[in-house]
Amino acid sequence: MNTFVVLVEDHPGVLTRVSGLIRRRGFNIDSITVGHTETAGVSRMTIAVEADEFGARRIEANLYKLLEVLRVDNVTRQPSIFRELAILKVKTTPETRAQIFQLAPIYRARIIDVSTESLVIEITGNQDKVQSLIDVLEPYGILEIARTGRLAMLRGTGTASKPPEDEQDFGAAKAEEDLISHSV
Amino acid sequence: MKKTGAQILFESLVREGVTCVFGYPGGAILPAYDAMLDYPIRHILVRHEQGATHMADGYARATGQVGVAIATSGPGATNMVTGIATAMMDSVPIVCITGQVGSKAIGSDAFQETDITGITLPITKHNYLVTKPEEVARVVREAFYVARSGRPGPVLIDITKDCQQSSCEFVWPEEPKLRGYRPSHTPSSREVEQALELINSAKRPIILAGRGIQQSNAREAVLAFAEQANVPIAMTLLGLGAIPASHPLNLGMMGMHGEAWVNTAIQEADLLLAFGMRFDDRVTGNVKTYAPNAKKIHIDIDPAELNKNVRVDVGLIGDLRTTLEELQPKIAATDRSDWIAYISMLKGDSAVRDIQNLPDNGHLYAAHVINDLWRETRDRETIVVTDVGQHQMWEAQYYKHEDPRSLITSGGLGTMGFALPAAIGAKVARPDAEVWVVVGDGGFQMTMCELATIAQEGIDINIAIINNGFLGMVRQWQEFFYERRYAATPLVNPDFVKLTEAFGLKAMRVETRGDVVPAVREARRHQGTVLIDFRVEQEDSVYPMVPAGNDLHNMIRRPSAIVETGADA
Numbered sequence: 001m002n003t004f005v006v007l008v009e010d011h012p013g014v015l016t017r018v019s020g021l022i023r024r025r026g027f028n029i030d031s032i033t034v035g036h037t038e039t040a041g042v043s044r045m046t047i048a049v050e051a052d053e054f055g056a057r058r059i060e061a062n063l064y065k066l067l068e069v070l071r072v073d074n075v076t077r078q079p080s081i082f083r084e085l086a087i088l089k090v091k092t093t094p095e096t097r098a099q100i101f102q103l104a105p106i107y108r109a110r111i112i113d114v115s116t117e118s119l120v121i122e123i124t125g126n127q128d129k130v131q132s133l134i135d136v137l138e139p140y141g142i143l144e145i146a147r148t149g150r151l152a153m154l155r156g157t158g159t160a161s162k163p164p165e166d167e168q169d170f171g172a173a174k175a176e177e178d179l180i181s182h183s184v
Numbered sequence: 185m186k187k188t189g190a191q192i193l194f195e196s197l198v199r200e201g202v203t204c205v206f207g208y209p210g211g212a213i214l215p216a217y218d219a220m221l222d223y224p225i226r227h228i229l230v231r232h233e234q235g236a237t238h239m240a241d242g243y244a245r246a247t248g249q250v251g252v253a254i255a256t257s258g259p260g261a262t263n264m265v266t267g268i269a270t271a272m273m274d275s276v277p278i279v280c281i282t283g284q285v286g287s288k289a290i291g292s293d294a295f296q297e298t299d300i301t302g303i304t305l306p307i308t309k310h311n312y313l314v315t316k317p318e319e320v321a322r323v324v325r326e327a328f329y330v331a332r333s334g335r336p337g338p339v340l341i342d343i344t345k346d347c348q349q350s351s352c353e354f355v356w357p358e359e360p361k362l363r364g365y366r367p368s369h370t371p372s373s374r375e376v377e378q379a380l381e382l383i384n385s386a387k388r389p390i391i392l393a394g395r396g397i398q399q400s401n402a403r404e405a406v407l408a409f410a411e412q413a414n415v416p417i418a419m420t421l422l423g424l425g426a427i428p429a430s431h432p433l434n435l436g437m438m439g440m441h442g443e444a445w446v447n448t449a450i451q452e453a454d455l456l457l458a459f460g461m462r463f464d465d466r467v468t469g470n471v472k473t474y475a476p477n478a479k480k481i482h483i484d485i486d487p488a489e490l491n492k493n494v495r496v497d498v499g500l501i502g503d504l505r506t507t508l509e510e511l512q513p514k515i516a517a518t519d520r521s522d523w524i525a526y527i528s529m530l531k532g533d534s535a536v537r538d539i540q541n542l543p544d545n546g547h548l549y550a551a552h553v554i555n556d557l558w559r560e561t562r563d564r565e566t567i568v569v570t571d572v573g574q575h576q577m578w579e580a581q582y583y584k585h586e587d588p589r590s591l592i593t594s595g596g597l598g599t600m601g602f603a604l605p606a607a608i609g610a611k612v613a614r615p616d617a618e619v620w621v622v623v624g625d626g627g628f629q630m631t632m633c634e635l636a637t638i639a640q641e642g643i644d645i646n647i648a649i650i651n652n653g654f655l656g657m658v659r660q661w662q663e664f665f666y667e668r669r670y671a672a673t674p675l676v677n678p679d680f681v682k683l684t685e686a687f688g689l690k691a692m693r694v695e696t697r698g699d700v701v702p703a704v705r706e707a708r709r710h711q712g713t714v715l716i717d718f719r720v721e722q723e724d725s726v727y728p729m730v731p732a733g734n735d736l737h738n739m740i741r742r743p744s745a746i747v748e749t750g751a752d753a
């Protein structure tokens with residue numbers, strides 16, 4: 001799985017352009033999240049896509065073809081923090097409720113709603129952690145899951161969304177370096 | 185001064201150097217048509233909007249300048265889709281302008297509303313929906329810049345009717361500012377070093393010359409490189425003309441219907457130098473067995489082309505001419521006469537098999553028509569525009585192109601119906617050139633309505649129908665791969681001579697080899713468009729042929745002259 005952090009112009013239709021492009025090139029998007037950034041007019045997408053090394057490079061090069069794409073970082077193999085938020089609704093009985101209350105803290109998950117026959121748990125973490133909680137709760141009966149998809153950020157002071165020093169030169173040096181160093 | 189969106193549109197087109205547009209009016213684009221009358225722009229009224237896009241495409245391919253097509257909303261816009269996709273596949277700079285319903289009506293399924301920016305998203309380099317007159321000038325400026333820069337391509341501008349009608353202050357914007365657009369690149373010095381090492385040590389190198397040479401005006405640079413290093417050159421279909429066919433290092437076309445010796449040489453090479461070509465599957469055959477012993481250097485302006493179809497050892501991302509000019513001084517002069525002599529030997533019995541050398545058996549072969557046409561038109565600047573099918577391949581094999589932009593053909597999309605309108609565009613762009621359409625009897629009927637455009641606009645081109653009574657290329661596949669079961673390929677055609685005459689144009693019919701040259705001469709003498717209906721052998725096939733997906737060296741060869749084919753007998 002490859003994770004791209006993509007900075008785009010905050011224009012109407014950009015999400016369609018980006019997702020359409022990846023689909024058209026024959027790749028399957030696992031998750032895509034979009035939100036504002038610290039810079040006005042710039043949105044940030046985190047895209048998780050299944051692809052091999054060559055595929056990942058092609059996705060990157062193709063993304064750069066879109067006029068609205070300002071910068072692409074493939075953070076897959078860089079030291080990064082990956083996070084996902086999931087909300088799970090689990091069936092409970094008087095007996096199982098206590099068990100689930102005990103499980104949740106192990107995952108640093110929080111119980112955010114309780115009713116007589118179900119409860120709702122919120123968890124944040126990387127994909128493995130979220131998945132492992134889901135697996136553990138499966139036997140109790142999961143009624144509903146809502147997941148945000150992956151967010152990513154580089155560790156340390158390096159950023160994938162450095163604000164433009166020069167409006168016209170947004171990430172240009174980095175983009176150029178990525179684009180021309182293609183031979184493997 | 186205040187102007188309407190429609191006026192700003194034409195004001196901007198004029199400032200972009202547009203002198204001619206191809207179009208068809210309708211409700212949603214009427215304000216623009218009304219404004220057009222006040223600007224120095226020639227409008228060519230087409231008979232189908234697909235024709236307008238192919239004309240803009242032919243205009244662009246003939247010159248390198250941006251071609252412009254205009255249509256109304258809804259059906260006008262959707263009729264453009266094939267032409268836009270054709271231009272996208274072959275990286276042709278065109279700008280398509282469509283009217284759109286009023287901005288308040290968007291999304292309401294209003295009369296003749298289609299989401300043309302949505303539809304064309306995957307087949308344009310970029311597209312715009314413009315709803316305010318303040319945006320028109322900037323968008324037109326950007327559209328032309330995007331269409332022609334970097335790897336060129338089609339751009340669509342969809343303009344709502346209210347945008348055309350309302351007014352604002354006209355301001356011609358400065359250079360487009362697009363912070364996310366990176367059309368030009370320069371290869372890294374490390375990769376340049378690696379490339380030089382591979383080039384200077386190669387024993388059996390071969391240049392794969394593509395359309396990028398024409399787009400980057402790199403003919404001189406490629407020739408200088410090839411001559412310095414003694415590297416033979418193989419051409420893609422879209423590369424033809426980029427290097428003179430008569431140049432001693434030019435081997436001819438590669439690929440599915442390329443020359444047998446060219447494909448064999450590629451398979452045996454130790455270095456492939458891909459210059460502005462994209463390793464289309466009609467070029468590589470089975471990629472798993474493609475040039476197995478060769479290192480590969482790819483020079484292309486588009487980073488997304490690298491390692492797409494074929495894994496390469498060194499990729500130089502940048503403009504071809506600039507990159508070659510950087511490499512050139514460091515290329516060692518190397519004697520490669522053994523390799524070149526070996527390739528000449530590979531030509532072997534090809535000449536014997538060539539249909540050109542068959543004794544006249546009373547049949548008219550397309551190869552004869554094309555070859556005679558070439559001999560007759562060599563004396564002038566000539567552009568040949570071909571359609572898609574067998575005749576297209578025979579043209580590529582038997583017409584010897586000397587000049588860039590002298591062959592215009594739809595390669596990537598293989599769009600039947602392309603030739604006639606594209607030729608009109610080419611003629612409008614280069615009125616001094618002689619323009620010949622080489623088209624099949626099938627493809628001609630897809631866009632023959634444009635004969636009316638020719639008549640109305642007084643266009644002077646010549647049309648050679650290679651009439652074999654079949655959808656020949658498909659028939660050939662049925663012959664080779666479907667046991668000659670000719671499902672839906674025989675054609676019952678109209679009388680093309682009478683048909684042409686009905687448009688008020690001149691037409692002739694040719695059935696024997698001896699009549700080819702006189703007919704071509706007469707067509708050339710005649711002022712105005714002439715159509716010649718060449719009745720050729722019905723079941724001839726294009727040889728050699730690498731069946732789709734086969735290894736490049738496993739070609740079906742023309743049965744040699746001695747063992748005559750059924751068709752020859």
Ligand SMILES: Cc1cc2nc3c(=O)[nH]c(=O)nc-3n(C[C@H](O)[C@H](O)[C@H](O)COP(=O)(O)OP(=O)(O)OC[C@H]3O[C@@H](n4cnc5c(N)ncnc54)[C@H](O)[C@@H]3O)c2cc1C
Nearest residue numbers: 394395396400420421439440441460462485504595596598
């Ligand atoms: C019936 C049929 C049969 C065919 N058979 C054959 C065949 O036998 N042999 C054959 O070769 N083709 C054949 N084709 C055509 C084939 O499908 C492709 O269209 C063709 O091979 C593409 O040629 P190309 O790569 O040179 O051009 P393009 O597809 O136009 O690619 C050009 C490349 O150059 C790059 N470029 C553009 N500008 C620059 C620049 N300034 N600097 C550097 N790079 C640049 C582009 O990024 C692109 O990668 C056939 C088509 C049809 C319809």
Ligand SMILES: Cc1ncc(C[n+]2csc(CCOP(=O)(O)OP(=O)(O)O)c2C)c(N)n1
Nearest residue numbers: 573574575598600624625626627655656657
């Ligand atoms: C619009 C379109 N439809 C279908 C095809 C598939 N096709 C490729 S070649 C061909 C036959 C072309 O016949 P004709 O125009 O008579 O040319 P010929 O091959 O006989 O020279 C067809 C149907 C195509 N390329 N384009």
Ligand SMILES: [Mg+2]
Nearest residue numbers: 624625654656
């Ligand atoms: Mg035919």
